[in-house]
Amino acid sequence: MSALGDGRFGAVLDAEWSVGxxxxxxxLLAVLARAAGESAxxxxxxxxxxxxxxxxxxxxxxxxxxxxxxxxxxxxxAQVRAVLAQEGRTRVEAxxxxxxxxxxxxxxxxxxxxxxxxxxxxxxxxxxxxxxGMRVPLMAVVEERIDPExxxxxxxxxxxxxxxxxxxxxxxxxxxxxxxxxxxxxxVPPVSFDLGLAGWVPTIQLSAYxxxxxxxxxxxxxxxxxxxxxxxxxEVAHVWDDKGxxxxxxxxxxxxxxxxxxxxWGRV
Amino acid sequence: MSALGDGRFGAVLDAEWSVGxxxxxxxLLAVLARAAGESAxxxxxxxxxxxxxxxxxxxxxxxxxxxxxxxxxxxxxAQVRAVLAQEGRTRVEAxxxxxxxxxxxxxxxxxxxxxxxxxxxxxxxxxxxxxxGMRVPLMAVVEERIDPExxxxxxxxxxxxxxxxxxxxxxxxxxxxxxxxxxxxxxVPPVSFDLGLAGWVPTIQLSAYxxxxxxxxxxxxxxxxxxxxxxxxxEVAHVWDDKGxxxxxxxxxxxxxxxxxxxxWGRV
Numbered sequence: 001m002s003a004l005g006d007g008r009f010g011a012v013l014d015a016e017w018s019v020g021x022x023x024x025x026x027x028l029l030a031v032l033a034r035a036a037g038e039s040a041x042x043x044x045x046x047x048x049x050x051x052x053x054x055x056x057x058x059x060x061x062x063x064x065x066x067x068x069x070x071x072x073x074x075x076x077x078a079q080v081r082a083v084l085a086q087e088g089r090t091r092v093e094a095x096x097x098x099x100x101x102x103x104x105x106x107x108x109x110x111x112x113x114x115x116x117x118x119x120x121x122x123x124x125x126x127x128x129x130x131x132x133g134m135r136v137p138l139m140a141v142v143e144e145r146i147d148p149e150x151x152x153x154x155x156x157x158x159x160x161x162x163x164x165x166x167x168x169x170x171x172x173x174x175x176x177x178x179x180x181x182x183x184x185x186x187x188v189p190p191v192s193f194d195l196g197l198a199g200w201v202p203t204i205q206l207s208a209y210x211x212x213x214x215x216x217x218x219x220x221x222x223x224x225x226x227x228x229x230x231x232x233x234x235e236v237a238h239v240w241d242d243k244g245x246x247x248x249x250x251x252x253x254x255x256x257x258x259x260x261x262x263x264x265w266g267r268v
Numbered sequence: 269m270s271a272l273g274d275g276r277f278g279a280v281l282d283a284e285w286s287v288g289x290x291x292x293x294x295x296l297l298a299v300l301a302r303a304a305g306e307s308a309x310x311x312x313x314x315x316x317x318x319x320x321x322x323x324x325x326x327x328x329x330x331x332x333x334x335x336x337x338x339x340x341x342x343x344x345x346a347q348v349r350a351v352l353a354q355e356g357r358t359r360v361e362a363x364x365x366x367x368x369x370x371x372x373x374x375x376x377x378x379x380x381x382x383x384x385x386x387x388x389x390x391x392x393x394x395x396x397x398x399x400x401g402m403r404v405p406l407m408a409v410v411e412e413r414i415d416p417e418x419x420x421x422x423x424x425x426x427x428x429x430x431x432x433x434x435x436x437x438x439x440x441x442x443x444x445x446x447x448x449x450x451x452x453x454x455x456v457p458p459v460s461f462d463l464g465l466a467g468w469v470p471t472i473q474l475s476a477y478x479x480x481x482x483x484x485x486x487x488x489x490x491x492x493x494x495x496x497x498x499x500x501x502x503e504v505a506h507v508w509d510d511k512g513x514x515x516x517x518x519x520x521x522x523x524x525x526x527x528x529x530x531x532x533w534g535r536v
Contacts, residue, residue, distance in 0.1 A: 049500070050473045050521050052320040054347050054363040056340045071358055072324045076499065076523065077472060079322050081361060090339055093349060095322040095361060097472055097521075106497040108463055110430050162378050195376055204345060204365055205318045207475035209502060209521045211495055226506070227479055227514045229374035231344065232317070234477060234517065238494070246495045249502065251519045253318050253365075253477045255344065 001034060007068045009035040011084075015061035016141050019188050020134040022058050025203045025252075026186035027138075028092050029053045030179045032082040035066035036096035037179075045078040045098035047178045052207040053094040059086045076100070101178060103213040105245050113240035114165045114222035116147050122167055123151055125188065130154075136188055143169040144187065150194055158196040162225035164189065168239075169218045176214040176241070184219055185237045185250035191223045192233055192256055199257045201233065206252035217242030231255055269302060275336045277303040279352075283329035284409050287456050288402040290326050293471045293520075294454035295406075296360050297321045298447045300350040303334035304364035305447075313346040313366035315446045320475040321362040327354045344368070369446060371481040373513050381508035382433045382490035384415050390435055391419055393456070398422075404456055411437040412455065418462055426464040430493035432457065436507075437486045444482040444509070452487055453505045453518035459491045460501055460524055467525045469501065474520035485510030499523055 002010040017027035033048040064086045071079045078098040084091050116122065122145035127136050145167040152159045168184050170176065176184065185208050190201040220240045225233055233256040239248040270278040285295035301316040332354045339347045346366040352359050384390065390413035395404050413435040420427050436452050438444065444452065453476045458469040488508045493501055501524040507516040 050322075052322065052363070052473055052475055054318075054320065054339070054365065056347055071322070071361065079324055093339065093363060095320070095363070095473070097322065102498060104498060106495050108428075108430065108493070108496040110492065110494050160376075162376065205320055205363070205475065205477075207320055207473065207519060209473075209500075209519075211500065211502075212498060224378065225376070226378050226517060227374050228376040230370060230372060230480060232477075232479065234479075249494060249519075251475060251477075251517075 001038065003038065007039055009038060009066045009068065011064050011066055013059055013061050013064050016137050018061070018137045023061065024138050024183065024186065025055060025206055026183040028059065028084060029094055029206065029208065030182040032066055032084055032092065032094045033096050033179055033182060035068050036080040036082045037098060039068040040070055040073060040078040040080055040098050043073045043078050045100060047099060047101040048096060048210055049099040049101060050097035050209050051094055051182060053092055054205050055092055055203050057089060057091050059084060059091040101210060101213050103215065109246055111238065111246070113244045114220050116165055116167060116220055119145050119167045119218060122146055123148055138188060141171050142183060143171045153193040158194050160195060162191055162195050163222065164191050164194050165222045167218045168221055175216045176219055178210045181210055181214065181239060181248040182208055184221055184239050185248055186252065187221055187223050187237065190254065191225045191235050195225065195228060197256055201254045201256050204253045204255060206250060208248065208250040210248050212245060212247050214241040214247040215243045219247065228256060231257065269306065271306065272333070275307055277306060277334045277336065279332050279334055281327055281329050281332050284405050286329070286405045291329065292406050292451065292454065293323060293474055294451040296327065296352060297362055297474065297476065298450040300334055300352055300360065300362045301364050301447055301450060303336050304348040304350045305366060307336040308338055308341060308346040308348060308366050311341045311346050313368060315367060315369040316364060316478055317367040317369060318365035318477050319362055319450060321360055322473050323360055323471050325357060325359050327352060327359040369478060369481050371483065377514055379506065379514070381512045382488050384433055384435060384488055387413050387435045387486060390415055406456060409439050410451060411439045421461040426462050428463060430459055430463050431490065432459050432462050433490045435486045436489055443484045444487055446478045449478055449482065449507060449516040450476055452489055452507050453516050454520070455489055455491050455505065458522065459493045459503050463493065463496060465524055469522045469524050472521045472523060474518060476516065476518040478516050480513060480515050482509035482515040483511045487515065496524060499525065
């Protein structure tokens, strides 16, 4: 990322971080959050703590410009608007909140970390999923091991629970950090697969909170839908680090095709 | 709200929608969502479906300007940036997604509506809470009846569950609509009260999704924290209409004072 002056940063969007031909939403938010961090550098707010992005038009891999406007630098937060543009057109806009994270445990937490079988008993998500009709290059940079319990969709028998849980590591051996956790928060496949909806689920809006610095090692990710209807689905993600602490959470609203003939295992 | 031209709208922020001396966050987002709707009017996207706001500086009651920039008008969504300013300073910025909602039930839903005693057995939240040291004018425009099970905090014995559930109606007898649901999604008191944290909990970022048009009648609201630590708390809100359908959901990140002596009923 190169500073172009006047709050503008040049970035090269890397096709590695793609699902099919589309760049991954969490990756795009990480690019914007990084530009926001560069721009508010030195203000004592080194970490992204919240990002909320609205996805306007899918960018292509290649050169892009991230434009940052600092809205406020306060005592405990800096707030920034960041816009990702290509060919002069807005592709993603985000509000980024920066602050200072630590690695202390939660003071109070409502949830236990999601239970998963050991990593080696989970299914390593492939870059070329059989029958998917597309490549998932992202799976070469993120090692995702899905709980076999949530894999029934791959055998044509989705559980209908609307949950997919997995282990995730960065494939190059790097530890997770606040920026890369934005990728972990937007897992592939979408949880709609566990509901029998096999189609593409483009994100409309995604809000992520980074709660603390993750410990080295893999993270555990639980993705769950709350409600599907009216061509819309929400997905709620929680990420725990290797010490069992909640390190990140996200909610997204995505477009989804609901079959004309509702599936009988829908609860409502 | 008056059109000033060039995507700018004059608004008068009404002190009725306050908690203490601060204007309510959901109300401020509704002002921005309304300006966004005016600006994208005629585009076939009459309803707010998502709002994500970043709270920069508290505005005062009185005149303010909402400036709207339409980012994209698509087939099923319009995406808008909206900025609320006073005295030339940005107070709240939001991204607003507009679309077409209906009142059809969900195709699939993970949650049953929160269970509540009948309205008349719940506690009507007062505008002058005893011992609070401040007025809550909002409680004169929103009739909120809190489940007595979640009221133990008012007697000095917070449950520690991190949940507050209530019935809500608009006091003037109006039915809920997509804009007013933004107020229902940011209930008072904050759920930190149920965790024994009595202080002010200013919202940093709030993302709301409106999922369908609500039926006439009261709504049921469940507010819950996921994680508290590092001076931050999240609050997750779900709102069901009188027919038991999820009509709205929200997540917010708020600043919170964590006592130096952690309470022993913290789970982690």
